Amino acid sequence: MIVNLKQIGEKDFSELGGKAFNLGKLIQKDFPVPQGFVITTEVYSEFLKSNNLFELIDKELSYINYNDYNSIRNCSNKIQNAIKKASLPLDM
Incomplete structure (x- = not known):
């Protein structure tokens, strides 16, 4: 919504x-x-779920070195790009 x-x-x-x-x-x-x-948070969660982004986000966050700025930036960029490329389900 x-x-x-x-x-x-x-x-x-x-x-x-x-x-x-x-x-x-x-x-x-x-x-x-x-x-x-x-x-709504529900719609956002459905968007992430329908594009398998929860898995990608979890995977990327598991690789992050929180003491390394470049590691954080690279992870952030990968997640942002995946969200930008994701498609909206027709029922949204």
Whole structure:
């Protein structure tokens, strides 16, 4: 499900995450926030699952050397590229 940031309410925290929830609160208090939307955590999880990205992310994170900046950057790039190349299921 896609939710407009202006429509976020108190009950949406667990479904939308903290960042989106806080942006919604800022909008409600008339702070200048760019227009935007968020997808639910359920939809995001389904997207990752349908593209077998959970496995890829787990694999890449298992190889990371957290004391080496290049290792972290390479892992991050691989995960980002996989997400960018992934396709949205038709039912989304």
